[in-house]
Amino acid sequence: MTGRRRFISEHRDLYGVQRLCRVLDVSASGFYRCIVTSVAWAARKATDENLSGRIEQIHGESNGAYGVPRITRELRERHGVVNHKQVARLMRERHRAGQHLQRTDRTMIADKSVPPTPDPVGRVFAATAPDVRWRGDITYLPVGGSWTYLATVIDMHSRRVVGWSLAEHMRSDLVIDAVGSAADARGGGVRGVVLHSDRGTKQYTSAAFAEGCRAHGRRRSMGRDGPATTTPSRNPSSPR
Known part of the structure; x- marks a missing residue:
């Protein structure tokens, strides 16, 4: 969110969105799209943080031995449906991996x-x-x-x-x-x-x-x- 759009978001209850958009030369429709995008991003971040916590717990319980397939299976057994690609992404971002055993x-x-x-x-x-x-x-x-x-x-x-x-x-x-x-x-x-x-x-x-x-x-x-x-x-x- 740009500085002007952030200012509008922070002061819209006081001055109104339409008035602030007109004064700051910001498209009202663009502002609302930005708000929706920001909300979606925040929701995804919260979901990722919640899932990451669960992944960290299971990974810790296994002493670092479980990889994506086993952690995904544990998550599904404990919490229901979860996307294995999302688990893989979060583990990769947080540098978590299982141990490959010969x-x-x-x-x-x-x-x-x-x-x-x-x-x-x-x-x-x-x-x-x-x-x-x-x-x-x-x-x-x-x-x-x-x-x-x-x-x-x-x-x-x-x-x-x-x-x-x-x-x-x-x-x-x-x-x-x-x-x-x-x-x-x-x-x-x-x-x-x-x-x-x-x-x-x-x-x-x-x-x-x-x-x-x-x-x-x-x-x-x-x-x-x-x-x-x-x-x-x-x-x-x-x-x-």
Whole structure:
């Protein structure tokens, strides 16, 4: 908005738009078009800021591992429809990117020997109160010339990490320790909490994990199979 149009906008209630436009030799129709454009720009900026905040939250929860596809999927699950091109633009503008992981051996196929687990969550990744529904996940982190594995537990009510575990292996202990960390953070009183995970991750389908949940009164939930993920190569690639 030019200086004259800005002056008209700031003083139009006092002198009137038509009078100010005539005195300052500004087209009234042009002034109104400028106002509409400014309002649209402000609305877009507010939308971008709101979405950027949500992107930053999910990116932080993943410790920088999630890229555009995974963040877009998380946003849709939590908040509804979102344009992946808009997510890509905002991440690019804010210099946010996921980590490109080289993968070789398939090591996270679901354990078929463990009985099927129901899915009471049903793709509704929300909860009416804290410690009603938790969500478990595993992320690869490049550290030096090798990999470290991060298991997290997120409360579906607050969308915050309530427990985590870090290790150089991907045994069942990794996710068991993460759930134990979450329980300790909540004072231990979380019997009955539903712990949801992808069916395709063998750590969550292991007999040891199932027994740990049963012993502590936690209900397991598993959604549809996630993509068959793999163990990364010894030398992690640089982030995208």
